[in-house]
Amino acid sequence: MTNAFIFVLGSILLVLLYIFWRQIKRQQDSRQKFDRSMDRQFLAMLGGDKKLILRLLRHARQQHPGKSYLWYHEKVIRDLERDRRC
Secondary structure, eight states, X not given: OHHHHHHHHHHHHHHHHHHHHHHHHHHHHHHHHHXXXXXXXXHHXXXXXXXXXXXXXXXXXXXXXXXXXXXXXXXXXXXXHHHHHO
C-alpha cells in the first residue's frame, strides 16, 4: 500500500515538474523573440544609433532601479513615442 502511494506521488511530482519546466521554456522562447523585435524597433526609431539606445537604457535603469530588462525596453520605447507626438 505505501509503495504504491509513494510511486503515485512520485509520478505526479515528476509530471508537475515537467509541466513547470515546459512553461518556463515557453516563456523564455517568447521573451527572446519579443526582445529581438524590440531591438529592431529601437534601431528603426533611432536610425540605427546603437550607442544612443544603450544610453537611453542606462538612463532608464538609473531612474528606475530594480525593474526587468523588458520593462526598460518598453519604457524607453513608450517615452520615445510620447516625445515624438509632441
